[in-house]
Amino acid sequence: MAHITCNAQLPAVMRRNTALLLKGDAFKKMTAEQWAHLRESKPFVGVLLCGSEEQLNEVDQSVAGVPDIYLLPEDYTYLAEGDIVRLNPQGERISTLFRKSSPSNSILLTERCNHLCLMCSQPPKRVDDAWLVDEALELLGLIPRDTVNIGFTGGEPTLHGERFIELVEAAKLNLPGTALDVLTNGRAFKNEAFAARLAQVRHPNLQLGIPLYSDDPVRHEYVVQAEGAFDETIQGILNLKRYGVRVEIRIVVHQQTLPRLVQTCEFIARNLLFVDHVALMGLEITGFTRANLDILWADPHTYRDTLSEAVEVLRTYGMHCSVYNHQLCLVNRDVESVYRRSISDWKNEYLPQCEDCSRKSECGGFFSTQILHRHSKHIQPFQA
Known part of the structure; x- marks a missing residue:
């Protein structure tokens, strides 16, 4: 179970029970140095890349070695900062448990x-x-x-x-x-x-x-x-x-x-x-x-x-x-x-x-x- 953050620079000490969400072009704008930092520092519990089929197909080798990558279709674009999800590494699936912006x-x-x-x-x-x-x-x-x-x-x-x-x-x-x-x-x-x-x-x-x-x-x-x-x-x-x-x-x-x-x-x-x-x-x-x-x-x-x-x-x-x-x-x-x-x-x-x-x-x-x-x-x- 993990909180979602969209901040790739979140200090390592705050990454416990936190998943990084990168939507659309956000993950394409990540530099090689930023991916390297994700690989080498204390990892997030998951990195969620969410976008169109075309965008996900363009994910390049820069993510290699980053642990627990989840490729999510556009159906998940509603996810945002502060939401809570359940991660299933075996099936590489997630379930949304709480949406911060929702009143229900x-x-x-x-x-x-x-x-x-x-x-x-x-x-x-x-x-x-x-x-x-x-x-x-x-x-x-x-x-x-x-x-x-x-x-x-x-x-x-x-x-x-x-x-x-x-x-x-x-x-x-x-x-x-x-x-x-x-x-x-x-x-x-x-x-x-x-x-x-x-x-x-x-x-x-x-x-x-x-x-x-x-x-x-x-x-x-x-x-x-x-x-x-x-x-x-x-x-x-x-x-x-x-x-x-x-x-x-x-x-x-x-x-x-x-x-x-x-x-x-x-x-x-x-x-x-x-x-x-x-x-x-x-x-x-x-x-x-x-x-x-x-x-x-x-x-x-x-x-x-x-x-x-x-x-x-x-x-x-x-x-x-x-x-x-x-x-x-x-x-x-x-x-x-x-x-x-x-x-x-x-x-x-x-x-x-x-x-x-x-x-x-x-x-x-x-x-x-x-x-x-x-x-x-x-x-x-x-x-x-």
């Missing part, structure tokens, strides 16, 4: 899950991935302390049990000023002692995002493909709030949740009024969603009035709510006050017709997979 960094804790959600974007695997916890603990020690927000995601992070608590403790210790968002199905917190244990960490800015897809147990359990999940999720939410842990309820809007969307919001308002936030989310077309698209996809244009009604229910009860992952021109004006730009920058795109939209800067755009597979045909750019 998430740490994958496991690919295992006790749900098989119809629209899961990270299909679960039956693997022993305890090593991801060790990597996360190391990563938490490298992330800059001025980072505003990070997330823990999966799979289902709580399947790590006590080690999950250890990770939250490490986040508090290493990043005391950084908000921590955890995506979990909440079922593990049906165990009141586990909920109490998490609360005892006293993380200053922790929130758990827990999905609840219907007020009807049968419908919720069909969506998550897990028997008994509804009761355990509700009990988990109750236990977490009993101990003062912040909870956000998440509802992904699609064909299977739409018929009861308004009733689900009424159920939340009447029975779970004490949760901290409710998020109504658009569909990301990846993972299991692609296989189940015909029973999931609903055009936001067709349900905009239902979305307005659901938001109005939550606002009437004084609940904090937001609409995520939608396009601004496909929601009614009464929803705009809770509309959020929420799609992570690395998977966010716009259609060609959006270029002339006068409100593009306010719009969350599309998931890249929506552009590729299916999106509303009612996109209408706003005119100045």
Whole structure:
């Protein structure tokens, strides 16, 4: 695991856990003396040369003898000073773990899950991935302390049990000023002692995002493909709030949740009024969603009035709510006050017709997979 620097002259004493990144013409401008210095001084843990195929083909013999050279295609040009990567010398591959400039960094804790959600974007695997916890603990020690927000995601992070608590403790210790968002199905917190244990960490800015897809147990359990999940999720939410842990309820809007969307919001308002936030989310077309698209996809244009009604229910009860992952021109004006730009920058795109939209800067755009597979045909750019 290594920090990235673009400074080839970084003092040798500062090169521990640091990789040198040279992009485009930067590595072509390196002099023979500079390459010699890299060979002879204490080395970086890796030297990353990133550019077009033509540029990489022109890498000459001057790099010979420089240890741990990685040739990266243009796909990696987003890498920059302060990012954190995992280096795999055997396969000469890298994985990006943290981007300093991104407001939406998430740490994958496991690919295992006790749900098989119809629209899961990270299909679960039956693997022993305890090593991801060790990597996360190391990563938490490298992330800059001025980072505003990070997330823990999966799979289902709580399947790590006590080690999950250890990770939250490490986040508090290493990043005391950084908000921590955890995506979990909440079922593990049906165990009141586990909920109490998490609360005892006293993380200053922790929130758990827990999905609840219907007020009807049968419908919720069909969506998550897990028997008994509804009761355990509700009990988990109750236990977490009993101990003062912040909870956000998440509802992904699609064909299977739409018929009861308004009733689900009424159920939340009447029975779970004490949760901290409710998020109504658009569909990301990846993972299991692609296989189940015909029973999931609903055009936001067709349900905009239902979305307005659901938001109005939550606002009437004084609940904090937001609409995520939608396009601004496909929601009614009464929803705009809770509309959020929420799609992570690395998977966010716009259609060609959006270029002339006068409100593009306010719009969350599309998931890249929506552009590729299916999106509303009612996109209408706003005119100045």
